[in-house]
Amino acid sequence: MAEKRDYYEVLGIQKGATEDEIKKAFRKKARENHPDLHPDDPSYVEKFQEINEANEVLSDPEKRxxxxxxxxxxxDPNYGGADGFSGMGGFGDMGDILESIFGGFGGFGGGASRSNANAPRRGSDIQESVTINFMDACNGKKQDVKLFRMAVCESCHGTGADAGTTADICPxxxxxxxxxxxxxxxFGAxxxxxxxxxxxxxxxxxxNPCAKCRGVGRVRVQKTVTVDIPAGxxxxxxxxxxxxxxxxxxxxxxxxxxxxxxxxxxxxxxREGYDIHCDIPVTYLDAVLGADITVPTIDGDVRYNIAEGTQNGTVFRLKGKGVKxxxxxxxxxxxVKIYVEVPKNLTKKQKDLLRAFESSLTEKNYAKRQSFFEKLKEKFDF
Incomplete structure (x- = not known):
């Protein structure tokens, strides 16, 4: 059995890598070593599985x-080559050490499961990525995903032996x-x-290995899975x-x-969590006089009345119009954040009209400005 490579080395990252760095490294390595890109080199099947295995462990905080x-x-309780305890046969053999001391007491280790090479073992997890639109994420959708997975060889039914033959017990x-x-x-024997x-x-x-799976008992097949992507x-x-x-x-x-x-x-x-944010531009006149405006939501357009004198940057809430x-x-x-758009490229006549309008106003029409200068006067005794 070949010695396993260090999982950090497999993904090309340092031991103290963050979760985001692990995710990015996995995606990069998976793309580079995907067997579809190297159809003439069967070694990439093992490389791809090695990358998946490394990611499965390092992306799980407890396993990591x-x-x-x-x-x-x-x-991996089936791993027998670890040497974390030099001179003691490795941590993976601790069950055997305890077995030799306590005469096979069943409460230690898992040596029994390690000694049974033919015990059922769970298949590896596989990872795929899918990109969806913003609205599909809000509303949910069904998505067909093509993937490659290891399946039981139909020719030998997983035995690895050619038809009409069987595997022999290792002598x-x-x-x-x-x-x-x-x-x-x-410390003794x-x-x-x-x-x-x-x-x-x-x-x-x-x-006599099966010609289709070469004695492995499993083959790599392509499969399409229909996934229900939930709303939200x-x-x-x-x-x-x-x-x-x-x-x-x-x-x-x-x-x-x-x-x-x-x-x-x-x-x-x-989007922030389950809340939706958007900016709505309104005209200077609408902000001054108030108006009914059209606001887009993920459910469609709604009407909303902005009050007279609405200021730039005002935020209002549409309850229950976020993401499920x-x-x-x-x-x-x-x-919804109001953005008051100041008109540009005015003609001389328009500018004169605005100046005339401005001259008709008093400080009472500018409450914030009046408050600001009053506070300034109090502070510096103008």
Whole structure:
């Protein structure tokens, strides 16, 4: 069994990388190493799986913490090559150490599951990305997603052996997939378990491998999955589809599909949580006299009356006109900011009319300005 590479090395990041850096690195590596881009090189299937495996661990804070402390043995009980405890056979062999001390007491480790190479194992999770429009994120939609996943080989039904033949039990490990070795240390003799070098840890020898899957028992297939994207989904969120990942091994359950959502920007609306924000330009006259204005919402246009003397930057709320909360009946609000557009490119006549209008006004028409100068006078004793 080949030694696993460091997950941080697989994604090309430092150990202290942030969640955002991990996500960006995974997407970059997944795009570069996608098997579709290298159809003539089967090694990219393994590279792609390695990238998915690294991301599955490092993107999960709990798994990442265990990996940072114990390496591969902290997140994979079947891993037998970790050397986190030098001279003691690795953390992954701690169950065997305790077994040798306590005579196989069942409460320690999981050595029994490690010794059974043919036990059912869950398939790997796979990740895909989909980009949707802003309005689709608000209202929800059905989206067809094409993906590649590992499926049970139809020719050999997952055995890896050619039709009419069967796999033989490995004579070295007797089908366990691992062999025990005893090492003498200053603490006494310690038993450790290592993958069987003869069968590569599989417990079986396939003398006549299936031509379609080359003895693996699984093949990579393309599949189209129809996904119900819920109303209210936001940019950067992930939808988990149970059982849509790689098929399991030895009859184990399939992994999950993790669908990463990217939402395109909207030309008018911006979103903060479940609230919608937008700016509405109004004329100088409408702001002065008040007016009924048309306000766009994600449900369509509505009419709103702005009061006489509305100031630039005034914000009003349309209750319940925001985004629906995911899997809940409540909705956010829409906040509309008034932008008073000052007219430009005036003619001489228009300017004269404005000057005449201005001369007819008094300080009472400018409440904020009057208040400002009164405060200024009090402070500096003008």
């Amino acid at each position: 913490a265990k990996y940072d402390q114990f390496g591969h043995a902290g997140v 070295d490990c007797q089908g366990r997939g691992s062999i025990k070795t005893t090492q003498r240390t200053p 310690i038993s450790s378990t290592k993958p069987c070098p003869h069968c590569g840890g599989k417990g079986k020898i396939v003398k 989904i936001d940019d950067g969120q992930t939808i988990r589809l149970s059982g849509q990942g790689d098929c399991g091994i030895n009859g184990g359950p399939a992994g999950d599909l993790l669908l990463n959502i990217t939402v395109r920007n909207h030309p008018i609306f911006t 909360k995911v899997n809940r009946p409540e909705r956010g609000n829409q906040y």
